[in-house]
Amino acid sequence: MSLDSIPRAKGRVPGLGHVPRMLRDPLGVLRALHTEGPVLRLDIGTMPVVVVTTPDTITEVLVKKGKHFRKGRLFDRLRPLVGNGIGNSEGATHLRNRRLIQPMFYKERLEGYAHVMSERSRMLANSWSDGQTIDAAEVAGSFTIETLAATIFSADIGRPAVESVREDLPIILRTMLRRALAPKALDGLPIWRSFDRSASRMRAVIEEVIATTRASNPENRTDLLSLLVSARDETGAGMTDEEVRDELATMLFAGSETTASTLAWAIYHIGQRPDVEEEILTEIRGAVGDRPVTFADVRNLPAITRVLDEVIRLHGVTTLMRRTIEPVTIGGYELPAETEVLFSPYAMHRDPDLYPDPDRFDPDRWLPERSADRPRHHVAPFGAGNRKCIGDKFAWLEATIILATILPRWKLRSVPGSKPPTEATASMAHPIRVPMVVRRRQDD
Numbered sequence: 486m487s488l489d490s491i492p493r494a495k496g497r498v499p500g501l502g503h504v505p506r507m508l509r510d511p512l513g514v515l516r517a518l519h520t521e522g523p524v525l526r527l528d529i530g531t532m533p534v535v536v537v538t539t540p541d542t543i544t545e546v547l548v549k550k551g552k553h554f555r556k557g558r559l560f561d562r563l564r565p566l567v568g569n570g571i572g573n574s575e576g577a578t579h580l581r582n583r584r585l586i587q588p589m590f591y592k593e594r595l596e597g598y599a600h601v602m603s604e605r606s607r608m609l610a611n612s613w614s615d616g617q618t619i620d621a622a623e624v625a626g627s628f629t630i631e632t633l634a635a636t637i638f639s640a641d642i643g644r645p646a647v648e649s650v651r652e653d654l655p656i657i658l659r660t661m662l663r664r665a666l667a668p669k670a671l672d673g674l675p676i677w678r679s680f681d682r683s684a685s686r687m688r689a690v691i692e693e694v695i696a697t698t699r700a701s702n703p704e705n706r707t708d709l710l711s712l713l714v715s716a717r718d719e720t721g722a723g724m725t726d727e728e729v730r731d732e733l734a735t736m737l738f739a740g741s742e743t744t745a746s747t748l749a750w751a752i753y754h755i756g757q758r759p760d761v762e763e764e765i766l767t768e769i770r771g772a773v774g775d776r777p778v779t780f781a782d783v784r785n786l787p788a789i790t791r792v793l794d795e796v797i798r799l800h801g802v803t804t805l806m807r808r809t810i811e812p813v814t815i816g817g818y819e820l821p822a823e824t825e826v827l828f829s830p831y832a833m834h835r836d837p838d839l840y841p842d843p844d845r846f847d848p849d850r851w852l853p854e855r856s857a858d859r860p861r862h863h864v865a866p867f868g869a870g871n872r873k874c875i876g877d878k879f880a881w882l883e884a885t886i887i888l889a890t891i892l893p894r895w896k897l898r899s900v901p902g903s904k905p906p907t908e909a910t911a912s913m914a915h916p917i918r919v920p921m922v923v924r925r926r927q928d929d
């Protein structure tokens with residue numbers, strides 16, 4: 486069994502395969518592949534990767550034939566950071582640890598995190614001055630990293646971890662995707678050293694905080710780390726320090742850039758669309774008024790949810806991968822064991838066959854009357870199947886609370902003359918800079 490029958494993607498260079506094309510314009514290539522066929526072969530150096538581009542073939546990989554797959558190369562190469570956390574572990578270990586972690590995202594926990602999110606959103610809103618220019622990408626980046634760290638680590642003992650996360654995580658995120666896609670032969674390059682240094686520093690600091698938490702009555706605390714340290718499986722066994730460290734690093738990695746990018750794009754798009762902004766403000770006035778936004782308010786703010794759903798359609802996760810563990814047929818092609826498979830939620834969500842006028846920001850696509858007939862598997866910003874995102878509700882909660890807190894106080898508009906933000910490729914198609922001017926609303 487070989488991959489020879491699968492059509493090759495365009496733009497292959499002898500020896501390097503499609504790497505030059507991918508590194509030059511990764512997002513453009515991912516989108517272009519959707520016009521080349523449902524199943525394609527891409528060569529990363531000499532390693533073949535099968536790309537699946539349609540909702541049906543992606544669902545085959547993630548759900549219908551999911552048991553024939555493991556996580557692939559992209560995730561292997563994240564091990565220096567996330568070890569064997571649930572994003573990376575497999576089989577019984579994944580199942581056990583996912584079950585132990587899941588309760589941390591139950592409603593009663595989210596209610597508690599919502600307090601932290603709401604308080605931090607008010608602090609942010611109070612920190613601006615009228616007429617100030619901010620970079621919404623930077624603001625969203627620090628806000629989500631610090632809020633995640635504040636919900637993960639208890640405030641008193643987690644400070645060193647929060648500091649390290651704030652310094653090191655952005656360095657790691659900047660280098661991550663390129664490192665994952667570059668051939669292994671390039672591993673020794675000095676450009677990766679900052680990734681390795683930051684990853685090991687962050688892991689060392691997290692280890693220290695775990696030790697302090699274990700020694701400090703974690704049963705009486707409600708932060709995520711204390712919950713992880715106290716969690717027990719059905720045999721009564723808990724997680725080792727190493728497991729806890731890997732799960733924390735996984736949450737920090739999986740939960741920060743993703744949410745930050747969504748938030749920054751939401752602020753940008755709302756600033757471009759006064760009609761959408763007005764709809765949101767009317768809703769906030771009716772549902773929340775002047776008091777702090779709570780967990781219970783979020784379901785009464787559907788106009789914000791529609792904006793977030795549209796933002797994640799336009800600017801979502803760029804690349805995910807799997808590896809076959811045994812021969813399996815996908816899209817009519819037989820893939821042998823150990824085949825690397827790649828797919829892009831970003832490119833799928835911009836496919837004009839699925840979303841007419843795909844580059845247009847149109848939150849009304851998500852109105853019940855316009856989305857009711859859309860097949861569920863055409864929408865996969867958080868993945869699907871047993872590896873679906875565990876933090877989707879956390880992310881939407883945080884983004885909704887911050888938007889509902891800042892928008893009634895501040896009007897945010899792009900700096901006059903500034904160009905639309907460029908999409909950079911990390912795990913998300915995140916905006917590089919989003920310069921915005923903030924104006925106090927009562928001065929309108």
Ligand code: HEM
Pocket residue numbers: 571572573583735736739740741743744747797801802805806865866867868869871872873874875876877879880
């Ligand atoms: C806009 C925000 C987010 C997006 C778009 C997003 C997207 C995703 C996607 C697509 C996956 C599936 C990966 C795969 O199939 O290979 C995933 C998994 C995961 N996400 Fe998220 N995520 C977001 C926020 C978060 C947050 C806030 C957290 C934690 C606090 C989180 C934690 C995780 C974890 C632990 C996994 C691995 C789950 C497993 O393999 O069992 N994510 N995420």
